[in-house]
Amino acid sequence: MPDELSQEQTGWASVWSLRSHLEVALATCWRGAIARHPLPDLPDLQNQIRLRRVDAPTGVVYSSAIAPRLAASLDMTTEEIATLLAHSWQPPAEPQADWADSLLTVTQRHLIQIRLGDRLLAAWLQQFAKSASARAPDSPTPATLSVPISPPLIQPSRSLRQNEYFQNEYFEMQAAHARCCALLTLAERLGLIRFEAPVMIDGALVWPAPLPWLEADGTLRTQQPTELRLLLQVVDSVDALAQAQNGSAIALALSLSRCVYDFDASCRIFGDVAVNQLELAQARLGLVRAAQQTLRWLLEGPLRVAAPCSL
Numbered sequence: 001m002p003d004e005l006s007q008e009q010t011g012w013a014s015v016w017s018l019r020s021h022l023e024v025a026l027a028t029c030w031r032g033a034i035a036r037h038p039l040p041d042l043p044d045l046q047n048q049i050r051l052r053r054v055d056a057p058t059g060v061v062y063s064s065a066i067a068p069r070l071a072a073s074l075d076m077t078t079e080e081i082a083t084l085l086a087h088s089w090q091p092p093a094e095p096q097a098d099w100a101d102s103l104l105t106v107t108q109r110h111l112i113q114i115r116l117g118d119r120l121l122a123a124w125l126q127q128f129a130k131s132a133s134a135r136a137p138d139s140p141t142p143a144t145l146s147v148p149i150s151p152p153l154i155q156p157s158r159s160l161r162q163n164e165y166f167q168n169e170y171f172e173m174q175a176a177h178a179r180c181c182a183l184l185t186l187a188e189r190l191g192l193i194r195f196e197a198p199v200m201i202d203g204a205l206v207w208p209a210p211l212p213w214l215e216a217d218g219t220l221r222t223q224q225p226t227e228l229r230l231l232l233q234v235v236d237s238v239d240a241l242a243q244a245q246n247g248s249a250i251a252l253a254l255s256l257s258r259c260v261y262d263f264d265a266s267c268r269i270f271g272d273v274a275v276n277q278l279e280l281a282q283a284r285l286g287l288v289r290a291a292q293q294t295l296r297w298l299l300e301g302p303l304r305v306a307a308p309c310s311l
């Protein structure tokens with residue numbers, strides 16, 4: 001199947017998947033919890049914890065039902081296990097650390113919920129400003145959750161289907177990618193952003209650096225429903241690719257494309273917004289960049305079709 005995900009592709013995605021980072025962190029919490037309590041030896045939870053993103057009015061929230069699974073083999077209640085995990089969740093000592101405002105709480109007496117802080121999301125989104133050919137470090141350390149690792153986008157496959165530049169079944173996704181490129185190109189021409197080389201969408205976005213993701217109070221600047229949906233779809237796409245879940249790459253790319261169209265229709269970037277709310281315009285362009293990079297990765301990677309920059 002053309003949209004199957006190779007082991008290499010899912011491996012790369014796991015490096016920059018937020019869910020993968022959090023699952024490692026939760027397993028680390030568990031190891032810390034059992035080290036301080038007389039509990040029986042248990043298998044490593046590294047590959048057993050399965051977080052899922054849950055709908056929330058704002059922000060990015062993950063949930064885990066690991067406590068009931070552990071309670072089946074321990075002489076402890078689910079509430080006790082969940083509380084033990086919550087007490088083991090310790091942010092770094094530095095108050096300005098990117099993820100210091102990410103919180104773990106217990107809901108419904110036994111469910112673990114992790115709400116990602118806006119500073120962490122801003123740091124993660126900023127990675128998309130890098131060049132498409134950027135490489136991740138050889139030895140990532142997701143357990144620390146310090147600064148997320150930049151996504152190394154897969155280079156176009158030698159077997160890209162180029163006989164028809166626009167494939168009928170992929171046109172909606174290719175057009176969404178082209179629309180993202182058009183918005184970024186126009187923004188550069190108007191002086192709202194700057195790439196390392198003029199009209200080089202695949203190059204690094206070098207100004208503003210970093211993009212103004214956060215308001216003065218540390219909250220994300222892009223909080224409107226369509227802005228949040230686009231952000232969440234980028235997050236979900238990366239998470240799904242990391243674990244080869246949620247169906248095919250076509251389904252992921254199609255959902256992301258439709259979020260791009262909704263965002264484009266309802267969130268203004270140019271005109272009055274660019275003049276009077278420049279930082280908002282730049283943050284919205286950052287979301288466009290994140291969607292463009294993710295769509296390019298999906299199209300040229302697992303789908304093996306062109307990701308055109310213009311129609």
